[in-house]
Amino acid sequence: MRRPELRVDTDRFRSNIRAVRDRIAQSALMIVLKDDAYGHGLRWAVEAAKEMRVEWYGAYDVRSGIETRRVLGDAGRVFAWATSTDDEIDEALRAHIDLGVGSAEYLARITEVAQRRGVRARIHLKIDTGLHRNGLLPAEWGRTIDDVRAGEAAGHLQLVGIWSHLAEASDGEDDDAQSLFLEAVRVAERSGTTPEALHLTASAASWWRAELRGSVSRIGAFCYGVRSADGPELAGVTPVAELTATVVDTVDGNAVVEIGAFDGIPSTLAGARVGTPAGARGLLRIDATTSVVEGWPEMRLGDSVWIFGAGEHGESSATTLAERIDTVGEEILTRLTARVRRVSTP
Numbered sequence: 001m002r003r004p005e006l007r008v009d010t011d012r013f014r015s016n017i018r019a020v021r022d023r024i025a026q027s028a029l030m031i032v033l034k035d036d037a038y039g040h041g042l043r044w045a046v047e048a049a050k051e052m053r054v055e056w057y058g059a060y061d062v063r064s065g066i067e068t069r070r071v072l073g074d075a076g077r078v079f080a081w082a083t084s085t086d087d088e089i090d091e092a093l094r095a096h097i098d099l100g101v102g103s104a105e106y107l108a109r110i111t112e113v114a115q116r117r118g119v120r121a122r123i124h125l126k127i128d129t130g131l132h133r134n135g136l137l138p139a140e141w142g143r144t145i146d147d148v149r150a151g152e153a154a155g156h157l158q159l160v161g162i163w164s165h166l167a168e169a170s171d172g173e174d175d176d177a178q179s180l181f182l183e184a185v186r187v188a189e190r191s192g193t194t195p196e197a198l199h200l201t202a203s204a205a206s207w208w209r210a211e212l213r214g215s216v217s218r219i220g221a222f223c224y225g226v227r228s229a230d231g232p233e234l235a236g237v238t239p240v241a242e243l244t245a246t247v248v249d250t251v252d253g254n255a256v257v258e259i260g261a262f263d264g265i266p267s268t269l270a271g272a273r274v275g276t277p278a279g280a281r282g283l284l285r286i287d288a289t290t291s292v293v294e295g296w297p298e299m300r301l302g303d304s305v306w307i308f309g310a311g312e313h314g315e316s317s318a319t320t321l322a323e324r325i326d327t328v329g330e331e332i333l334t335r336l337t338a339r340v341r342r343v344s345t346p
């Protein structure tokens with residue numbers, strides 16, 4: 001019997017990246033790698049993206065930024081936006097990682113570390129456009145830009161980017177956010193050169209709202225084939241990961257498979273459609289370490305069941321499962337525990 005496996009399909013990942021890049025046209029892709037590449041495995045994702053010459057890597061924190069840099073070598077730009085300790089800033093500068101900066105306090109610390117090391121820190125300044133999640137307020141923006149320019153003149157900083165994050169709650173709010181964003185860019189422009197990386201949009205807005213895209217688009221979900229909850233299917237984008245488990249027992253003609261709530265499958269998913277060698281069947285019950293799936297003719301111990309995936313065996317996608325319990329596909333993927341082995345193909 002095999003342990004449950006999350007199989008990630010590298011070809012599908014590459015196709016998704018191609019589809020996303022075609023769609024976002026001149027905007028450069030920053031592939032977002034947070035939460036261990038949305039549960040798919042950071043190293044695998046970076047290796048595949050590197051082969052495709054993806055230019056930007058959004059690594060969230062410095063630790064995963066450094067792991068990303070190890071795989072990339074000198075290739076690509078790594079962007080880490082979680083506010084970090086001085087030691088982490090130091091490590092990030094040594095690994096040539098761009099830092100996202102959302103407060104004057106963090107800017108001052110980065111400037112100090114860069115000065116001490118005698119290097120120029122590459123920074124992307126974040127304007128708060130309404131989400132109130134770590135960003136400079138419009139009222140402090142001008143003053144902070146002045147500080148950045150002073151840091152540049154002294155040789156400690158380089159303003160590489162300006163960025164923000166959209167709420168994606170309504171088009172109107174996102175339009176207002178873009179106005180604030182563009183005003184912040186104008187303020188920066190008046191004080192010197194325009195930073196090369198202007199980034200505001202994630203998957204959904206990058207895909208559906210061309211007018212909001214900057215020179216860079218930060219995209220996670222769609223590259224992994226995770227569509228938005230309650231959103232439409234996307235041309236050329238398919239789920240990259242499939243979760244499989246084997247039949248270890250039968251009860252009353254139904255299959256007992258070796259995966260359960262302890263592995264990270266929400267027990268509230270009972271009733272969903274899963275894949276079997278005979279096609280779609282109902283997921284009858286999710287227990288602690290096993291689950292029960294409606295049986296099929298000639299069912300055998302050792303048969304595979306697909307809890308979610310790309311639909312090839314009748315299974316639902318992670319997003320379709322998520323919609324049953326009012327959450328997003330990412331939530332299903334990132335809850336899986338380490339007992340679920342990650343396997344990549346080909």
Ligand SMILES: *Cc1c(COP(=O)(O)O)cnc(C)c1O
Binds near residue numbers: 032201
């Ligand atoms: C998660 C995240 C993204 C990517 O969002 P997706 O919807 O998965 O594309 C982009 N930017 C930031 C700051 C994020 O936290």
